[in-house]
Structures are given as structure tokens and as C-alpha cells.
Amino acid sequence: MVNVMMTSVLFYTFLILALIFGLFVALFRSPLYSLLSLLGLISSLSVLFYFYGATFLSFIQLIVYAGGILVLFLFVIMLLRLEPEERGGEHPAFKVLAPILFFAFSAAGVGILFLKKIEKPVEGYNLPIQEFAHKLFTNYGLPFEAITLLLLASAVGAFILAKRKI
Amino acid sequence: MILEGLILSIFLFGLGCMTFLLRRNLILMFLGIELIINSANLAFVVFSANNNNYEGSLFVLFSIGIAAAEAAVGLAIFISAYRSFKSAYIDFFKILRF
Amino acid sequence: MSLIASLIIIFLKIAILFGAVLTIVALMTWVERRGSALIQDRLGPNRVGPFGLLQPVADGLKFLFKEEIIPLEADKFIYLISPLLVFVPALAIFAVIPFGTTFKIFGYEIEPLISDLNFGILYIIALSGLSVYGIVLAGFSSGSKYPLIGGLRSAAQLISYEIPMSLSILSVLIAADTFSLKGIISVQIGTSFSILPKWFIFSQFIGFFVFLITMFAETNRIPFDLPEAEAELVSGYHTEYGSMKFALFFLGEYAHMISASALITVLFLGGSDIPFVNLSGNLGAILGIISFSVKVGFFLWLFVWVRWTLPRFRYDQLMALGWKFLFPLSFLNFVLTITFKWLML
Numbered sequence: 013m014v015n016v017m018m019t020s021v022l023f024y025t026f027l028i029l030a031l032i033f034g035l036f037v038a039l040f041r042s043p044l045y046s047l048l049s050l051l052g053l054i055s056s057l058s059v060l061f062y063f064y065g066a067t068f069l070s071f072i073q074l075i076v077y078a079g080g081i082l083v084l085f086l087f088v089i090m091l092l093r094l095e096p097e098e099r100g101g102e103h104p105a106f107k108v109l110a111p112i113l114f115f116a117f118s119a120a121g122v123g124i125l126f127l128k129k130i131e132k133p134v135e136g137y138n139l140p141i142q143e144f145a146h147k148l149f150t151n152y153g154l155p156f157e158a159i160t161l162l163l164l165a166s167a168v169g170a171f172i173l174a175k176r177k178i
Numbered sequence: 179m180i181l182e183g184l185i186l187s188i189f190l191f192g193l194g195c196m197t198f199l200l201r202r203n204l205i206l207m208f209l210g211i212e213l214i215i216n217s218a219n220l221a222f223v224v225f226s227a228n229n230n231n232y233e234g235s236l237f238v239l240f241s242i243g244i245a246a247a248e249a250a251v252g253l254a255i256f257i258s259a260y261r262s263f264k265s266a267y268i269d270f271f272k273i274l275r276f
Numbered sequence: 277m278s279l280i281a282s283l284i285i286i287f288l289k290i291a292i293l294f295g296a297v298l299t300i301v302a303l304m305t306w307v308e309r310r311g312s313a314l315i316q317d318r319l320g321p322n323r324v325g326p327f328g329l330l331q332p333v334a335d336g337l338k339f340l341f342k343e344e345i346i347p348l349e350a351d352k353f354i355y356l357i358s359p360l361l362v363f364v365p366a367l368a369i370f371a372v373i374p375f376g377t378t379f380k381i382f383g384y385e386i387e388p389l390i391s392d393l394n395f396g397i398l399y400i401i402a403l404s405g406l407s408v409y410g411i412v413l414a415g416f417s418s419g420s421k422y423p424l425i426g427g428l429r430s431a432a433q434l435i436s437y438e439i440p441m442s443l444s445i446l447s448v449l450i451a452a453d454t455f456s457l458k459g460i461i462s463v464q465i466g467t468s469f470s471i472l473p474k475w476f477i478f479s480q481f482i483g484f485f486v487f488l489i490t491m492f493a494e495t496n497r498i499p500f501d502l503p504e505a506e507a508e509l510v511s512g513y514h515t516e517y518g519s520m521k522f523a524l525f526f527l528g529e530y531a532h533m534i535s536a537s538a539l540i541t542v543l544f545l546g547g548s549d550i551p552f553v554n555l556s557g558n559l560g561a562i563l564g565i566i567s568f569s570v571k572v573g574f575f576l577w578l579f580v581w582v583r584w585t586l587p588r589f590r591y592d593q594l595m596a597l598g599w600k601f602l603f604p605l606s607f608l609n610f611v612l613t614i615t616f617k618w619l620m621l
Contacts, residue, residue: 024182034186037193044351057219067395071399072242073219085253086416087431088205088253090431091257092260094205097203111196113192113195114192117191143232144235148236148239162247166247166248169250170250170253173258174257
């Protein structure tokens with residue numbers, strides 16, 4: 013009983029944290045602070061993944077996203093010493109359009125969710141890692157290989173793009 | 179739990195789109211895209227938990243891989259554009275010729 | 277076991293572990309200075325207490341009484357949290373390390389392990405990935421040029437050495453068939469051909485070699501201490517840090533060393549296993565913890581020994597060693613392990 017309560021308290025804490033960090037990513041004008049908020053968002057999402065039973069994914073999220081991709085972003089921000097974006101340079105149409113779009117989209121999405129009525133609750137669902145791996149290397153072999161090719165191509169492309177003297 | 183996760187996913191998607199539209203700094207726009215990708219990942223995981231089916235989770239793995247590739251190429255393009263335009267703002271990239 | 281009792285036990289375990297790690301860190305600073313003195317034929321600090329053993333206490337007090345200085349150019353928020361980002365992951369790694377076998381005290385079965393996580397190894401890799409942030413942000417937020425160079429160097433170094441590290445860990449995982457650290461230890465108990473213990477240091481010696489070198493790089497110790505090279509960078513990313521903030525970096529580095537030694541012990545030396553001795557019960561558990569400490573102590577001494585023996589690498593040599601030597605070697609080990617596993621099936 014206490015355990016269930018603690019789990020739900022933790023779940024909602026990280027849900028709200030994720031929302032706050034998401035807002036920060038959108039609102040900060042300094043690239044560094046925006047990036048750090050994204051780091052917080054990714055960490056809270058990884059905790060949420062854990063609550064949804066995808067334990068393996070929650071660690072992969074931390075290792076690949078937080079430990080790899082975001083470090084790359086941080087590296088670029090450091091290398092170029094990017095300053096915060098100055099105010100008032102936005103496209104005037106976007107300035108009006110973007111918030112309207114955001115609110116309309118969110119309202120529509122939430123409305124549809126409430127109309128649809130999702131009944132099935134989670135009951136201790138846990139991602140079976142052996143089956144997961146088996147599925148990954150048999151049924152989803154082609155997408156897996158495609159992703160590896162894509163990564164190789166992007167590594168070579170990034171190298172050439174960043175190296176070329178212009 | 180399912181509903182809350184999906185609502186969070188919707189909000190994150192909207193916020194990502196808003197960041198992408200409002201910011202002019204290329205890095206901040208990339209961060210908006212990462213936000214969108216993460217919201218999609220969350221939705222995948224939530225649906226896979228809802229249906230007791232791990233194929234959704236499998237797609238999160240692929241989507242993280244694609245995000246890594248996108249970040250590598252995008253940042254390389256950004257660095258090479260920054261070198262020639264000396265600016266991080268997308269307004270300056272009007273000439274698509276290096 | 278009731279909830280209250282298990283909560284109390286967990287908190288006690290955390291408190292004991294925290295105290296032990298901080299004590300060993302304090303002791304390590306003493307060992308470092310006395311050991312360097314021994315190697316360089318000097319005396320070292322010997323004034324405070326017997327053999328200078330109270331020197332860490334004096335150092336700690338000195339740090340506490342120093343003035344807090346925040347550089348004008350620094351980005352205050354990030355400048356203040358980055359020591360924590362170094363310190364916390366280094367300590368959090370200890371949560372999944374099993375220090376020995378089960379004790380029986382007052383009818384309670386107590387494991388010297390805070391959390392038996394199924395994905396213990398992934399947790400450790402994730403934390404060592406996150407520990408990059410503290411160093412990089414410290415370098416960036418100081419608003420000074422040498423820390424910036426130190427931060428950039430450390431980002432590149434840690435990311436490139438994480439790949440051989442992960443590959444050698446993966447080989448161990450494949451040989452042990454489990455993600456859990458307890459499982460990895462239980463696989464290594466016993467002897468093969470009744471001569472050698474089943475430790476992975478014998479069957480995975482390439483992996484052990486690579487892992488040991490990458491651990492030196494991950495903890496920023498000589499010969500890989502380019503992020504904090506005193507002679508070139510005025511000690512790198514923590515140049516602008518003073519008083520307790522510097523002490524946190526210091527503690528983080530030593531805690532990282534201890535966790536690295538513990539990790540090597542668990543992955544390659546059978547954890548608390550004593551070869552050819554099979555004891556159970558409380559005596560066995562106590563002897564197990566002693567054996568674990570001896571192994572960890574050996575590696576800690578190795579860190580000190582290497583630091584005062586070897587010179588520092590040049591930066592291009594460091595990158596060449598990581599990408600052209602350790603990466604292919606660990607990959608070769610990975611392929612060999614898979615092949616053997618496949619042949620054994």
C-alpha cells in the first residue's frame with residue numbers, strides 16, 4: 013500500500029518535473045541553459061520510462077541521449093561560445109502563430125484523449141529483455157541494419173562537413 | 179498513468195514546435211527538434227505499456243538512433259555554416275551557397 | 277521484514293557506505309602524499325598526528341575556512357552546481373556495487389549492497405556518461421581560458437575512452453550472461469581445471485587490460501590527466517574554484533577512483549570471492565569483505581603508483597591510443613568472446 017503510494021508520488025513528481033523542464037527548454041534564450049533543461053527533461057523522461065516498465069529503454073535513454081547526443085550539443089555550444097539569443101528578432105507572423113498553434117494543438121490533443129477514454133491501466137508491465145532482444149535481431153533485423161548504416165553514413169558525412177575548408 | 183503520459187507527450191510536442199518556430203538560433207531550433215523526438219518516444223513507450231506489447235519500445239530504440247544521426251549531421255552543418263557566416267542565426271543563411 | 281525495519285536497514289547501509297567512502301577518500305589523500313614521498317625518496321607530510329595521519333583533517337579544515345570566491349565572469353548558477361555534478365555520480369555508482377555475501381544479524385539477513393538492480397551495469401555506464409557534464413560545465417562556466425581548454429579536452433577524452441570501456445564491459449557481460457553485478461560475481465566463484473580461479477581476469481585478460489587503462493582515463497589520473505594538467509593548463513577545469521567547491525572536485529575525483537577500483541574488482545577479480553576457500557555464514561561474509569577491501573586497496577595503490585611513475589601523454593598521443601589501439605583491441609576481444617561463446621553453445 014505504502015509502496016504503491018510512493019510509486020505514484022514519484023511518478024507524478026517526475027511528470028511535473030518533465031513538464032517544467034520542457035517549458036524551460038522552450039523559454040530559455042541562452043543555448044546553454046536550454047540544453048541543461050533538455051538534460052533535465054531527458055533524465056525525468058528516463059525515470060518515467062522506468063515507471064512504464066521499459067527499464068532497458070530508460071537506461072538507454074540516459075546513456076545515448078544524455079551521455080552522447082547532448083554532450084555533442086554542449087561541445088558545439090562550448091566550441092563556438094554561443095551567446096543568448098537577443099529579443100525581438102522573431103518573424104512577426106510566427107510570434108502570433110506559434111503560441112496559437114501550441115494552444116490549439118494541446119487543447120485538441122487533450123480533448124481527443126478525453127473523448128477516446130483509454131480504459132486499460134498498466135498492471136506491473138515489465139519489458140522482457142530477452143524477448144525484446146530476440147525480436148530486435150530477428151523480426152526487426154532490417155530496420156536495425158538500416159539504422160547502423162544510417163549512423164555510419166551520418167558519421168562520415170559529419171566528418172566531411174566539419175572538416176572541409178571553405 | 180496512461181492518460182497523464184500522453185498529455186505530457188502532447189505538451190512536449192507542442193512546446194517543441196513552438197521552440198522551432200520562435201527561435202532563430204540554430205542550436206535552439208535543434209533543441210526544439212530533440213523535444214519533439216522525445217515526446218514521440220514517450221508516446222511510443224506509453225502505448226507499448228498500454229497494449230502490453232514491446233514493439234513500441236523497439237521503435238524507441240530506432241528513434242534514438244535516428245536522433246543521434248540527426249544531431250551529428252545537423253551539428254556538422256551548423257558548424258560549417260557558422261564558419262562561413264560567422265553567425266548562429268538562421269536569418270543569415272539566406273544564400274544556400276557556400 | 278517490516279517496512280520500517282527495511283527502511284532503517286537501507287538508511288544504515290547508505291550511512292555506513294557514505295562514511296566509509298569519505299574515510300577512504302581522506303586516507304587516500306594521505307596515501308597519495310606519503311606514497312609520492314616514498315617513490316621520490318622524501319618524507320612527505322609527517323607532522324600532524326602519528327605518521328601525519330591527521331593531515332587530511334587539517335586539509336579539510338583549511339578548505340572550510342577559505343574565503344568563497346566567485347569570479348566576475350562566471351555563470352553563477354552553473355558554476356555553483358558543477359562541483360555537485362562531479363561529486364554525485366561518483367558516489368551514486370556505489371549504490372549497485374555488491375561488497376560481499378549475506379550477513380545474518382539478529383535474525384535479519386543483511387546484504388552488503390544497497391540496491392540489487394537488474395541492470396546494474398547499464399546504471400554504471402549511464403552514470404559514467406553523466407559524469408562528463410560536471411567537468412565540462414565547470415570548465416565552461418568559469419569564464420576563463422584555461423578551464424575552457426581543460427573542459428574541452430576532458431569532454432573529448434571521456435567520450436572517446438567510454439567506447440573501449442563499454443566494449444570491454446560488454447565482453448564480460450557476454451561471458452557472464454547477465455546484467456546484474458551480483459550475477460557476474462556468482463559466475464566467477466569456483467575454479468576452472470582446479471588450478472585457476474574462474475575470475476574474468478584470466479579468461480578476459482585483454483578486456484581487463486583495456487578496462488584498467490580506460491579507468492585511468494575516466495578518473496583523469498596520470499598518464500591521462502590532460503584535463504587538469506598543472507604544467508600546461510594551471511590545473512585545468514578547476515582553476516577558478518576555491519574552498520569547499522574545490523574540495524568537492526577533489527572528493528569526487530577520489531571517490532571516482534574508489535568506485536573504479538571496486539568496479540574492476542567486481543568485474544574481473546570475482547568481487548568478494550576468495551579462491552580455494554569455501555566459507556559460508558558470518559565468518560565467510562566478513563572474510564569476503566576483507567578480501568574485497570584488499571583487492572580494492574591494491575588497485576588504489578596502483579593508481580598512486582602509476583601517477584608518480586609515468587609521465588603525461590601528449591594530447592594527440594592520447595587520442596591515438598584511444599582510437600587506434602584500445603578501440604580495435606577491445607573490439608577484437610569482443611569478437612573473440614562472442615566466438616567462444618558461440619562455440620561453447
